[in-house]
Amino acid sequence: MDLLQYIDGIYEAAVVPEKWPDVLGAMSREVSGDGAVLFTFARADMSWTTSSDLRATFIEFLRDGWAAINPRPVRLSAANHPGFVRDSDFFTAEELDSDPVYAFYRSRGIGWAVGTMLDTPSGDSIVFSFERAFAKGPVPLDVVHGFDLIRPHLARGALLAARIGxxxxxxxxxxxxxxxxxxxxxxxxxxxxxxxxxxxxxxxxxxxxxxxxxxxxxxxxxxxxxxxxxxxxxxxxxxxxxxxxxxxxxxxxxxxxxxxxxxxxxxxxxxxxxxxxxxxxxxxxxxxxxxxxxxxxxxxxxxxxxxxxxxxxxxxxxxxxxxxxxxxxxxxxxxxxxxxxxxxxxxxxxxxxxxxxxx
Missing domain, CATH: 1.10.10.10 (Winged helix-like DNA-binding domain superfamily/Winged helix DNA-binding domain)
Structure with missing residues (x-):
């Protein structure tokens, strides 16, 4: 697993936004993942992009109103952790089993994730979330550590993109x-x-x-x-x-x-x-x-x-x-x-x- 090989791709995507789906998809595959989502949000408004393999599921996720009750961003914000975390780190097994949003994830074959939240000077929040098939089990710790190594580049790339905007x-x-x-x-x-x-x-x-x-x-x-x-x-x-x-x-x-x-x-x-x-x-x-x-x-x-x-x-x-x-x-x-x-x-x-x- 070598996520650092995608550093150049991250900065290229910061300048050419159409590159984000390919970069996200390649990083997800590198860790045996099943897609990735990048979104920015402020209050109820959100802009997003995904790897191609997750796009249809995410469109359905938004269309059917799951984003409005999604507990992940709330827990990520509350954790205030300067790195990547797994949903299994801040949800109990009982919470994951009973939450309706996670029921949706599992019905679409996913259900585990590792993600991070970044804040921008404008007040928007940026989330990178890498999804994993439920059948594969929770995200391994070595994958979390790999994402932590590349997180500074994701943060700089995101802030560069915001500046260009x-x-x-x-x-x-x-x-x-x-x-x-x-x-x-x-x-x-x-x-x-x-x-x-x-x-x-x-x-x-x-x-x-x-x-x-x-x-x-x-x-x-x-x-x-x-x-x-x-x-x-x-x-x-x-x-x-x-x-x-x-x-x-x-x-x-x-x-x-x-x-x-x-x-x-x-x-x-x-x-x-x-x-x-x-x-x-x-x-x-x-x-x-x-x-x-x-x-x-x-x-x-x-x-x-x-x-x-x-x-x-x-x-x-x-x-x-x-x-x-x-x-x-x-x-x-x-x-x-x-x-x-x-x-x-x-x-x-x-x-x-x-x-x-x-x-």
């Missing part, structure tokens, strides 16, 4: 600056991890960079914003556009929250969402295509929104578009939900770039 976030913010757009990158908890000068200029009148997360100064808009962050943390799909009411010295604005997905959202990616702010400073009602893009509306909803912005009644819109009043009302209800307003006059004011009568 931060630099990528800064690059995204600077790209938006080059396009003339106030923008930044939020982490999985909604904290601002990178921003450009144009976005910084909006603090604190429009945005407030607080320790727990970025906050919109408009409390109504911030409620919608907080819900959108929570949705993306829960692996929600698609972006969200949130209107901010005008105030003294500030025009009405639209905050666009866009998920960073695919390769850009690897296991060590610092950024989870891209934030772009678009001021609205006009007296004319925008056309339907612009409204559709601003608020993620369907074409039909955008037409209704524009008509409402022109102060037309539901009855007039129904006649003009050949629809029933019920259909128009349903579309208007969807528009108001997506724009975060509760009254037609608020929608008219929003589309005209005037202050919304929230108070």
């Amino acid at each position: 931060l630099e990528q976030a800064r690059s995204m913010a600077n790209t938006l600056l080059a396009l003339g757009l106030p923008g930044g990158v939020l982490d999985r908890r909604g904290r601002l991890v990178a921003s450009n000068a144009l976005l910084d200029a909006l603090v604190p009148l429009t945005l407030q960079d607080r320790r727990h997360r970025l906050v919109l100064s408009d409390p109504i808009a911030d409620g919608v914003f907080e819900a959108a962050i929570g949705s993306q943390a829960g692996q929600g799909r698609g972006g969200r556009s949130i209107p901010i009411a005008a105030a003294i010295g500030r025009p009405a604005m639209i905050v666009h929250l866009l998920p960073i997905s695919g390769v850009a959202n690897d296991v060590f990616s610092v950024g989870r969402s891209l934030l772009v702010v678009t001021p609205i400073d006009r007296a004319a009602v925008p056309n339907a295509e612009v409204i559709q893009g601003l608020f993620d509306l369907t074409p039909a909803e955008a037409k209704v929104a524009r008509s409402i912005g022109e102060a037309r009644s539901v009855e007039d819109i129904a006649v003009a578009q050949g629809l029933s009043r019920e259909t128009v009302r349903a579309q208007l209800k969807a528009v108001m939900a997506k724009t975060g307003v509760s009254r037609q006059q608020e929608l008219i004011s929003l589309l005209a770039g005037r202050q919304l009568p929230f108070g």
Whole structure:
């Protein structure tokens, strides 16, 4: 058993995240294991990757909600051990036999593991877990010692990957600056991890960079914003556009929250969402295509929104578009939900770039 031969692979994976599954798989096979998992988490949100032989099982593990009650991370954190430990070290045999999560593991052929937890300066936790078939028995002590020898390299590789993720976030913010757009990158908890000068200029009148997360100064808009962050943390799909009411010295604005997905959202990616702010400073009602893009509306909803912005009644819109009043009302209800307003006059004011009568 020689896990030190994988040092170069660990640092390569830190730079090229697509390499992690191969490195994890090779290390697992070196110790007669049956797959490995690498995940980072903060609160309920998690990013992960696995060796190929364990991927299907881990997807099922997440899909069926086992991760929410998994006792391993809790015990690992409580142990606070600067090395690798086996589940047989901090669970009794009775606990392992009665725990439903371990029942799931065993039903899939695994059930023993050796793992370690690392903490990052950002507050996230990183877990490396190497699985072993239940039929093979507990992980031998010499395997634990082998992983302890390579643990410093796993820790440095993980921290290097996190640092690279931060630099990528800064690059995204600077790209938006080059396009003339106030923008930044939020982490999985909604904290601002990178921003450009144009976005910084909006603090604190429009945005407030607080320790727990970025906050919109408009409390109504911030409620919608907080819900959108929570949705993306829960692996929600698609972006969200949130209107901010005008105030003294500030025009009405639209905050666009866009998920960073695919390769850009690897296991060590610092950024989870891209934030772009678009001021609205006009007296004319925008056309339907612009409204559709601003608020993620369907074409039909955008037409209704524009008509409402022109102060037309539901009855007039129904006649003009050949629809029933019920259909128009349903579309208007969807528009108001997506724009975060509760009254037609608020929608008219929003589309005209005037202050919304929230108070």
